[in-house]
């Protein structure tokens with residue numbers, strides 16, 4: 654393989670990288686709630702993501718129920734979720750921060766007149782959560798005393814939990830809409846995939862993007878992601894966009910093919926456990942945060958990687 658492999662670089666996760674930001678609610682103070690119950694809205698996400706979300710819930714609360722509404726559209730799922738949350742007296746209503754969770758949960762929060770906290774990535778205590786803000790430049794600590802509170806949880810932010818202690822409900826949702834057809838995306842869900850291969854505008858065309866980014870993602874049983882510039886150039890669908898105005902991912906392995914590493918992109922992938930940058934410019938910001946840098950032309954490196962992975966089965 655041509656190109657130079659650089660040793661792992663240190664990822665900037667120190668205080669300079671993420672300043673702490675407190676969001677105070679004057680006049681509100683926490684009092685012991687006893688056991689608080691959580692309702693996890695978990696349909697249309699992988700079992701793994703659900704287990705991880707339930708893991709978060711178990712830290713928050715003593716009892717967790719899972720609500721499965723199948724593929725119900727958000728307009729129907731939200732009122733059903735809100736009604737069951739109210740009837741069950743749940744303190745927390747949560748879902749993975751996937752496109753589905755982000756679609757349904759704010760609607761349910763509005764119906765419940767409840768606070769909504771998106772993209773929770775840590776739990777400091779009952780009703781106290783951490784989430785990143787300002788494109789990941791700061792970590793907010795949000796304390797919330799009203800109940801219920803509605804939140805989405807970043808997939809992979811928590812260790813998996815045993816899901817067998819939970820009770821799953823499959824109620825009939827209220828029906829405002831009828832689903833007449835659904836397009837099923839191919840491959841693993843970008844937000845929850847353990848491997849993400851992302852490509853930038855350097856790919857040059859939709860065909861090349863599909864062949865190299867999609868091909869490498871397939872070879873690794875992962876999902877394809879893209880920078881906004883690649884999406885705007887029409888190389889990849891909008892749903893593939895990783896970053897501030899796209900999807901947040903936290904895979905075990907993230908590979909950036911010709912991705913410069915602008916802060917608007919890295920704020921959506923910096924929780925990845927291992928980052929590999931393939932770039933002709935070793936000084937690109939992505940190479941500064943990467944664990945491994947392959948300083949190489951992606952048009953040479955990616956086909957070789959795909960071939961080697963396919964050959965190894």
Ligand SMILES: Cc1cc2nc3c(=O)[nH]c(=O)nc-3n(C[C@H](O)[C@H](O)[C@H](O)COP(=O)(O)OP(=O)(O)OC[C@H]3O[C@@H](n4cnc5c(N)ncnc54)[C@H](O)[C@@H]3O)c2cc1C
Nearest residue numbers: 853854855880881896897898911913915917918932933951
């Ligand atoms: C408000 C706002 C929100 C934004 N939200 C997002 C977002 O959510 N997600 C996002 O991604 N961006 C977002 N952006 C855009 C972001 O600022 C960058 O412009 C974008 O991420 C850069 O995309 P890129 O890396 O594909 O392109 P470029 O910045 O052009 O970088 C191309 C990279 O490819 C490398 N390269 C070129 N040719 C090769 C080759 N043959 N082999 C290997 N490497 C090569 C270059 O060295 C360079 O590092 C946002 C911007 C704004 C202002």
